[in-house]
Each structure stands twice: as structure tokens, then as C-alpha cells.
Amino acid sequence: MSNRLKGRVALVTGGGRGIGRAICDAYAREGAAVGIMDLKSDVARSAADEINGAGGRALAITGNAGLRSDVFRAADETRQAFGPVTLLVNNAMWNRYGPLEDQDERLVDRMIDVGFKSVIWGYQAVVPQMREARGGAIVNIASPSAVLAMKNGIMYSSVKAAVAAATRSGAAEYGADNIRVNAIAPGPTQTEGANMVLSEEAWDRRRERVPIGRLGQPEDCANAAVFLASDEAAFISGDMTFVDGGITYAFS
Template sequence: MSERLLGNVALVTGGGQGIGRAIAEAFAREGAKVGVLDIKQEFAEKGAEAVIAAGGEAVALTGNVANRDDVFAAADALKQAFGSITILVNNAMWNRYGPLEEQSEATIGRMIDVGFKGVIWGYQAVLPQMRDAGHGVIINIASPSAVLAMKNGVMYSSVKAAVAAATRSGAAEFGAMNIRVNAIAPGPTQTDGANLVLDEQAWERRRQRVPIGRLGQPEDMANTAVFLASGDASFITGEMILVDGGITYAFS
């Protein structure tokens, strides 16, 4: 364990699996105490167990980021456990691809509620704590789709574009409180969830499109998150960093 994040308390939404879990583990290895928030209790508990196994301290938090009260309750519980939150990772997302005219009101509403409103509720929940602490870092998980056209992804692209805009505007608004806001835009990344819907052939097609010749791993995003959360990135705010092996600009 190193100490780049020693003394910090981090809340990671959707932290029970995939990219969120990798970030939670990486933060723990760097000395942060972590709150793992997930909509399913079993995922939250497994994420917290992984953090502890990585040598850190963690608390499992159950809640739906689409529900403002749940996010505020999670933030309050984490503060009671470890002190004021100084790092927030807005990772939780719920998504369905498909032709726009076939997507129901319920599907569209849930994507907006989880993917965008969840970010805003996260902001509101942690800002008072970060202000009290005198500093803070917020990291949003966006997507290259925020800047690229995507067939059958109108809603996903729109939500992630909104997250990118909230990153820039958040950086401008919160900077006076010594709070930095950045976003990570993952390229094709192999996670357990993605493996449920993509077979080997689908992954291989994606791999062939990546200029550096490999798929992303959750650890790639976690390493970037650690950098952005650390003092090494103290003069970086308002940015969306593409962690995609070059695929976005190679095919834009």
C-alpha cells in the first residue's frame, strides 16, 4: 500500500462490481477509506470485502442513486463511519441500447435518473462535506459516446454528454471551494457485466478497432482515477480523459 490518498474518504457509486469495484480497491491500496454504494446489498458487501482484502477500510452502503434521499443517506452514513467525504466517484449507470423509437418512457426515465440525476444528487450530497474538509475531488464516469455519434445509442450518448457538461460546469462552480471535477471516458472495457452480453467474437471485433491492440480492463480506469484523485493532478479540473486505447480519435 502506498499513501497517495492517505487521509481521504471516498464514496464510489456502483462500487460493487466492474469499474467501480476496481476503483474502490485501487483507492484502498493508496490509503483511502472507502464507502461502496450499490443498489444491491450483496454487491455492496462484496465490494467492501474486496477493499478490505486490498488492505483498506470500507463500509458497504445500499441505495439507488436515482433516489436523492438514498444518496444523501449513504453520504451521511459514510461520514459517520470515517469522517467527511473528500473523494466522490459517480460511476453508477443503467443502460439499454436500441432504436430510440422503440425505447419506452420507463427505460428512458431510468437511464436519466441513474446516469445523470445520480451524478447531481452525488454532487449535492458531498459538497457540504468537502467544503468543511477544505478540499475535494469528484470523478465522473463518462464515455467517448459523449462526443461521438452512436447508432442505437441516442439516450446513452445524451446522458453521457450531460455528464461531461456537468463535469465542466461543476469544475467552474466548485473550484472556489478547492474542489476539482474531472471525468474518465472508458473505451471498450472487459467487465463481468459486459461479458454477460458480449461473446468472444464481439470482443474480438472491438479489440481489432483499438489502435494499441488490446481491450481495456477495469484496472486501467482505476489507475486513472487514482491519478485524478491524487495531488499529482492538483492543477487538472474540468477535463474528460479518454482512456480508450486511442479508439475515439482513430475512428472519429
Template structure:
């Protein structure tokens, strides 16, 4: 296992399952001390146990990313582990797909609170405690929906496009403090959270349109996150990395 993140403290939001959980596992395998955030304590405990069982170091951060106070508390908990914070992965999201006539105010509010505002509050809180000499890395989980939209995704696509705007603007502002800010854009990836929007026919269509001939998985996306958070990407900032098997920028 690589140990290029040894001693670094990372906080990953929404790490109780899916992409966030896999990113936490992979970062811990690379030597990071990983703060596992989720709203549900049982999910946090399961991820922390999986990391510790594999010989890694992790701690739980049960906080609600829908509120600024919860985001601030999560960053504070992570920082207090070793009096440092080196990596923040803004992954938490709550997603519902609705056709334009069906878009409900409560859906918009919750999606924006967790998928948009929480990224702003996370960047704000993390940048205050990241060391200006060591610098830091922030990775925002966006989506290929920010680049190429599908049906019933007005709210989702709008939020994820906004995440890319936040990424670029934060990179410009925080670069002087050696804080890099990038985004990863996954295509459709089978997870617990996306199960309701998937079926065999739709998956087959997605595969047929993907140059690499398969759907991505959480390990694919987590590797992209780890790369952007690592020293291997030390001169990369303000970028959006599509981890999508080529589907976004091709037409087959």
C-alpha cells in the same frame, strides 16, 4: 503500495462490481477509507470483504442511486465515518441499448435517474460537506460514447454527453472551494454489466480498431479514476480523460 490517499474518505457509487469495485480496491490500496455503494447488499459486502482482506479500510453503503434521497443518504453515511468526505466517484449506472424505434419511456427514465440525475445530486450533496480548505475531488464516470457514438445508443450517448457538461459546469462553480471535478471516459470494457452487449465478433472488431491492440479492462479505468482523484491531478479540473487505447481520436 502507494499511500498517497491515506486518511481520506472516498465514496464510490455502483462499486459492487465492475469498474466501481476495482476503483474501490485501488483507492483502498492507496490508503483511502472507502465507502462502497451499491443497491445490492451482497455485492457491497463482497467488495468490502475484498478490500479488508487485502489490508484496506472500507465500509458498506447500501443505497439506491435512482432517488435523490438515496444519494443524499449515501453521502451522509460516508461523511459520518470520519466527519469528512474527500473523494466522490459517481460511477453508478443502469444501461440499456435500444434502436430509436424501440426506445421505451421506462428505459429512458431509469437511465436518466441513475446515470444523470444521481450525478447532480451527488455533486450537490458532496460539495456541501467537503471542506473548503482541504477541498476535494469528484470524478464522474462518463464514456467515449459521449465523444463518438455507436448504433442503438441515443439515450446512453445523450446521458454521457450530459455528464461531461455537468463536469465542466460543476468545476467552474466549485473551483473557488478547491473542489476539482473531472470525468473519465472508458471505451468498451468487459464487465458483468456489459456482458449482454458483447460477443467474440464484436470484441474482435473493437480490438482491430484500437491502436493499442486490446480492449481495456477495469484496472485500466480504475487507475484513471484514482489519478484524477489524487494530488497528482491537483491542478486538473473540468477535464475529460479518455481511457480507451486511442480508439476515440484515431481512425485505423
């Protein structure tokens, strides 16, 4: 532990598992108090219990990041527990790949609500707290799909492109408040959710495409999220960091 985030208060959406969980763990190890928001109460509690058991500070918050009221409640509960939120990670996403003609209104709405509207609700809920604290850092989880074409991924790519645009515009909007806004674009990353839908053969095909020769792990994104939240990145804002082993530029 280097305490790079000592005294900071973070809210992480979709923080109960996968990349979100790794970011919560890393932020806590670096000294931040963490509000862990997840749709599933059991995984949020498990993540918070592990952090608290290791001597960190974490709060489990059950909520749907696609609902404005839930995000505002999560921000308020985090503030009540630890003080004003100065770090926000907009990580929540819900996705289904497939031909666009097969994606009905319910599916499209849910992807937009959880994947993009949650970012907007996060800004609205947390920026006032950051202004009160005289600064903060926001990290959005985007995707290489924001800039690359993807078969059977029109909705996913569109949502992540909107996240990338909200990152750039957020940096311009909130820079005068000493609030930095950046994004991380993970490449093929082995998470619990991805392992449930991808076979070993599918992972092998993805691994073969990565120039660095391996698949990503949630901790790779967590390391980048710590850096972007820390004072080491004090002059970085509006950027999208590709944590992808080189795959984006190899195929662009």
C-alpha cells in the same frame, strides 16, 4: 501501496463490481477509506469485505444512485463511518441500447435517473462535506459516446454528454472551494456486466478497432481515477480523460 490517497474518504456509486469495484480497490490500496454504494447489497458487501480483509477500510451501502434520498444517505453513512467525504466517484449507470422508438418512458427515465441525476445528487450530497474539509476531488465516469455519434445509442450518448457537461460546469462552479471535477471516458472495457451481453466475436470486433491493440480492463480506469483524485493532478479540473486505447480520436 504508495498512500497517495492516505487520509481521504471516498464515496463510489455503483462500486460493487466492474469499473466501480476496481476504483474502490485501488483507492483503498492507496490509503483511502471507501463507502461502496451499490443497488445490490451482496456485491457491495463482497467488495467491502475483501477490502477490510486486506487491511483497508470500506463500508458497504445498499442504495439506488438514481434516488436523491439514497445518495444523501450514502454520503451521511460514509461520513459517520470515516469522516467528511473528500473523494466522490459518480460511476453508477443503467443502460439499454436500441432504436429510440423502442425505448419507452420507463426505460428512458431509468437511464436518466441512474446515469445523470445521480451525478447531480452526488454533487448536492458531497460538496458541503468537501467544503467543510476545505477541498476534494470528484471523478465522473463519462464515455467516448459523449463526443461521438453512436447508432442505437441516442439515450446513452445523451446521458454521457450530460455527464461531460456537468463535469465542466462543476469544475467552474466548485473551483473556488478547492474542489476539482474531472471525468474518465472508458473505451471498450471488459467487465462482468459487458461479458454477460457481448459474445467473444463482438469483443474481437471491438479489439480490432482499438489502435493500441487490446481491450480495456477495469484497472485501467482505476489507475486514472487514482491519479485524478491525487495531489499529482492538483491543477487538473474540468478535463475528460479518455481511457480508451486511442479509439476516440482514431474514429473522430
